[in-house]
Amino acid sequence: xxxxxxxxxxxxxxxxxxxxxxxxxxxxxxxxxxxxxxxxxxxxxxxxxxxxxxxxxxxxxxxxxxxxxxxxxxxxxxxxxxxxxxxxxxxxxxxxxxxxxxxxxxxxxxxxxxxxxxxxxxxxxxxxxxxxxxxxxxxxxxxxxxxxxxxxxxxxxxxxxxxxxxxxxxxxxxxxxxxxxxxxxxxxxxxxxxxxxxxxxxxxxxxxxxxxxxxxxxxxxxxxxxxxxxxxxxxxxxxxxxxxxxxxxxxxxxxxxxxxxxxxxxxxxxxxxxxxxxxxxxxxxxxxxxxxxxxxxxxxxxxxxxxxxxxxxxxxxxxxxxxxxxxxxxxxxxxxxxxxxxxxxxxxxxxxxxxxxxxxxxxxxxxxxxxxxxxxxxxxxxxxxxxxxxxxxxxxxxxxxxxxxxxxxxxxxxxxxxxxxxxxxxxxxxxxxxxxxxxxxxxxxxxxxxxxxxxxxxxxxxxxxxxxxxxxxxxxxxxxxxxxxxxxxxxxxxxxxxxxxxxxxxxxxxxxxx
Amino acid sequence: xxxxxxxxxxxxxxxxxxxxxxxxxxxxxxxxxxxxxxxxxxxxxxxxxxxxxxxxxxxxxxxxxxxxxxxxxxxxxxxxxxxxxxxxxxxxxxxxxxxxxxxxxxxxxxxxxxxxxx
Numbered sequence: 001x002x003x004x005x006x007x008x009x010x011x012x013x014x015x016x017x018x019x020x021x022x023x024x025x026x027x028x029x030x031x032x033x034x035x036x037x038x039x040x041x042x043x044x045x046x047x048x049x050x051x052x053x054x055x056x057x058x059x060x061x062x063x064x065x066x067x068x069x070x071x072x073x074x075x076x077x078x079x080x081x082x083x084x085x086x087x088x089x090x091x092x093x094x095x096x097x098x099x100x101x102x103x104x105x106x107x108x109x110x111x112x113x114x115x116x117x118x119x120x121x122x123x124x125x126x127x128x129x130x131x132x133x134x135x136x137x138x139x140x141x142x143x144x145x146x147x148x149x150x151x152x153x154x155x156x157x158x159x160x161x162x163x164x165x166x167x168x169x170x171x172x173x174x175x176x177x178x179x180x181x182x183x184x185x186x187x188x189x190x191x192x193x194x195x196x197x198x199x200x201x202x203x204x205x206x207x208x209x210x211x212x213x214x215x216x217x218x219x220x221x222x223x224x225x226x227x228x229x230x231x232x233x234x235x236x237x238x239x240x241x242x243x244x245x246x247x248x249x250x251x252x253x254x255x256x257x258x259x260x261x262x263x264x265x266x267x268x269x270x271x272x273x274x275x276x277x278x279x280x281x282x283x284x285x286x287x288x289x290x291x292x293x294x295x296x297x298x299x300x301x302x303x304x305x306x307x308x309x310x311x312x313x314x315x316x317x318x319x320x321x322x323x324x325x326x327x328x329x330x331x332x333x334x335x336x337x338x339x340x341x342x343x344x345x346x347x348x349x350x351x352x353x354x355x356x357x358x359x360x361x362x363x364x365x366x367x368x369x370x371x372x373x374x375x376x377x378x379x380x381x382x383x384x385x386x387x388x389x390x391x392x393x394x395x396x397x398x399x400x401x402x403x404x405x406x407x408x409x410x411x412x413x414x415x416x417x418x419x420x421x422x423x424x425x426x427x428x429x430x431x432x433x434x435x436x437x438x439x440x441x442x443x444x445x446x447x448x449x450x451x452x453x454x455x456x457x458x459x460x461x462x463x464x465x466x467x468x469x470x471x472x473x474x475x476x477x478x479x480x481x482x483x484x485x486x487x488x489x490x491x492x493x494x495x496x497x498x499x500x501x502x503x504x505x506x507x508x509x510x511x512x513x514x
Numbered sequence: 515x516x517x518x519x520x521x522x523x524x525x526x527x528x529x530x531x532x533x534x535x536x537x538x539x540x541x542x543x544x545x546x547x548x549x550x551x552x553x554x555x556x557x558x559x560x561x562x563x564x565x566x567x568x569x570x571x572x573x574x575x576x577x578x579x580x581x582x583x584x585x586x587x588x589x590x591x592x593x594x595x596x597x598x599x600x601x602x603x604x605x606x607x608x609x610x611x612x613x614x615x616x617x618x619x620x621x622x623x624x625x626x627x628x629x630x631x632x
Contacts, residue, residue: 130586137593144600148607156608160539160617163601167546168534170597174553174590181583182560233619 002051005060005075007044008083008121011037016114031098034110038091041117045084052080053481055488057498059127066504067127068191074127074499077485078332082124082255085336086248088467089343090117092460096347097241099456100354105150105239112149116142116245123252127499129180129187132256133173136221140166143249146242147234158237165230169220176213183207190499193264193492196271204271211265211272215280218260221253224280224317225287228310232294235309236302240350243302247342250313251335258320258328262489263496267323280321281408285415288314292419295426301352301359304430305345308384311423312338315416319399322406325486330398332482337391337471341383344464348377351461352434354453361433365443368452374435376461381427383468386420391472396420398479519559526552539605539615543598550594557587 015037023029052058058075061067075083094113096102103109119139126132144166148159181187183206184195199207216227223231231250235243265272291311298304316338319331353359355367367373379390386392396416403412471478488495526548533545561580569581609615 130589134589134593137597141596141600144604148604151607153608153611156604156611157619159604160601160608161619163597163604164534164542164546164617167594167597167601168549170593171546171549171553174557177586178553178557178560178583181557181586182562 002058002060004044004051005048005058005073005125006062008041008048008087009073009118009125011041011044012114012118012121016111016118019111019114020108027104030110031103034094034113035091035098037114038087038094038117041087041121042084042091045080045087048075049077049080049084051075052077055484055494057495059498059502061502061504064505066502066506067499068186068188070504071131072127072188072499073125074190074495075125076495077481077488078255078258079124081332081336081481081485082251083121085251085339086117086120086124089248089339089464090245092463092467093241093245093343093347095463096244096350096457096460099454099458099460100241100350101454102150102239102241102350108145109149112142112145113245115139116146118142120248120252124255127189129189129192129260130177133170133177136173136252137170139249139252140170143242143246146245147238149239149242155237155239158233162230162234165220169217172213172220173217176210176217179206179210179213183210188499189260189264190492190496193496194500196264196269199271201270207271211275214260215257215275218253218256219280219283221250222257222317223250223253223287223310223313224283225290225310225314226283228287228290231310232303232306235306235346236300240346240353243306244343244346247309247339247346250309251316251339254313254316254320254331254335257317258331258489261323262328263492266490266492276321276323277407281318281412284314284317284321285408285411286314287311288318288419289415290314292423292426295423296429298426298430299360301349301361301430301434302346304361304426305342305349308345308423308427309338309342311419312342312384314419315396315399318412318416319402322402324402324406325483325490326402327399328486328489329479329483330395330402332485333391333398333475333479334395336478337383337395337468340464340468340471341380341392344376344461344468345380345384347457347461347464348373348380351376351453351457354451361430363433363437363441365441366435366438369458370435370438372458373453374431376458376465377431377435379465379468381431383465385423385427387424389472391468391475394472394475394479515563515565519555519563523552523556523559526555537616537618539609539617542617543601543605546601547594547598550590550598554587554590554594557590558583 019030019033052075060073062071116139119135122135144163147162148155186192220227267276288311291307291314294307295304298307316331316334319327351373356364383390383392386396403409530545530549533541536542561583564579567577567579568575569579
């Protein structure tokens with residue numbers, strides 16, 4: 001059995017208490033440990049992704065107990081790529097937090113950051129639904145701390161909303177898990193997939209309820225309209241680097257939907273027929289529209305970016321809810337793009353904040369380092385709005401191509417293209433007010449010399465932007481790989497047989513047992 | 515017994531949902547706790563209700579109760595307990611800071627005053 005697959009969970013879980021207990025008063029040691037940990041995570045994640053790139057399934061049985069009875073971690077192409085994406089994003093976010101000094105404006109930033117990573121990694125790797133709930137809680141608990149990092153009244157109020165909304169989501173998750181367990185007697189995803197097909201058509205009431213509840217829970221995480229209300233204020237009020245890290249958290253919801261609704265409740269399953277096309281697709285289209293209209297309507301830059309995240313999640317969900325291999329492949333390509341672009345924009349809005357009293361979209365005197373910040377904002381906005389030449393454009397093309405010929409094709413094309421236009425106008429308005437109109441305002445005489453953001457901050461944002469460029473340049477290879485990922489998701493038999501079929505301890509009764 | 519448990523879950527969920535829809539933190543947190551009680555009982559009942567049966571193998575016993583929901587409920591109780599404590603602390607901090615315990619977004623005029631430097 002390969003033990004590396006549990007390393008992305010165990011490593012942050014060990015580093016975080018070390019940071020709290022041993023390095024509490026030494027920000028330098030905390031930074032060094034945190035960065036080293038994230039670098040190691042990238043190495044481990046890259047190794048895991050390489051190992052499963054041939055289509056094999058990595059299985060880790062905790063305590064060597066066989067699958068339906070013990071908890072398993074499973075690595076396939078999808079989960080390892082998500083782990084790698086998280087680790088890479090974490091590195092740049094961490095560099096920005098160090099460069100901008102955010103990590104020193106409150107206590108325990110690095111410890112919470114590591115716990116957050118542990119939760120996200122675990123959620124991507126686990127093969128058990130209850131374990132998924134536990135890792136959701138781990139990442140949420142850490143995110144509550146990160147969200148209100150450095151305090152402030154507005155942030156605390158947004159934090160209350162964020163915590164309460166997610167607590168409701170967790171309760172709903174437990175209701176869903178209870179109904180699933182009552183109906184099938186298992187919570188292991190692979191075992192569940194086998195058992196759901198065995199339910200007689202007239203006994204499916206409970207499992208239908210469970211499937212809808214579970215979809216609602218994941219839709220809350222993915223901020224699909226009408227369950228998106230927690231996102232704008234909490235992402236806008238969270239510290240810049242934290243909001244950038246949260247860009248991956250909405251993707252955890254999208255990942256869970258892809259995983260559960262291709263494997264456990266696949267689209268051709270009669271029990272849940274209509275759930276994807278009838279409910280999820282229209283909801284996704286509405287979130288795309290609402291997000292982009294929000295971009296145009298926002299009065300503050302951080303809210304604008306938060307709404308653009310809702311919009312891009314809507315785009316991801318539109319592509320997912322097609323539930324075709326092409327749709328999932330396009331969605332996976334767009335998930336990578338949207339994570340990087342969203343994170344970069346949150347960091348840029350924090351750069352803008354460095355030189356201004358607030359982030360409201362009104363003309364104020366030019367900020368320090370305005371040229372570089374404006375250039376980065378320009379690139380980030382192009383990526384998020386989906387203009388050529390960056391990966392947002394390619395991602396949208398892939399989504400449109402995947403939607404070609406589907407039932408709601410006219411709606412999808414109209415809303416995707418229309419919302420892109422609105423998004424471009426919104427970002428253009430924000431950029432011209434923030435950066436161009438600023439030159440017409442005379443800086444006040446008694447203004448203190450404004451502090452420029454540190455070079456490390458620019459390195460972090462520049463790193464994310466260059467990753468976006470790489471995502472565009474290597475789009476062919478990336479899309480080929482996401483296509484094989486989607487192929488693996490739609491042929492889950494190797495996954496199921498690996499998880500359920502691998503014997504563990506006491507699988508074959510020995511004489512002493514009897 | 516099934517009726518009792520089911521109606522208990524139902525009543526607690528209804529009460530919890532009603533309180534959750536209030537505007538101020540205190541009733542919302544109370545509603546949250548009611549809802550977690552409801553979900554704990556619901557999880558417990560998901561392994562079917564049996565009275566006086568052991569959860570682990572014993573000699574001379576033929577009827578068992580499902581041990582897994584008990585383990586699940588234990589996890590759920592611990593998490594919801596901790597979470598309630600966290601939300602009480604954050605809610606208290608927000609109330610003491612801005613002298614206002616509404617859970618919705620502050621209105622536009624109020625927004626300017628609440629927006630302190632971070």
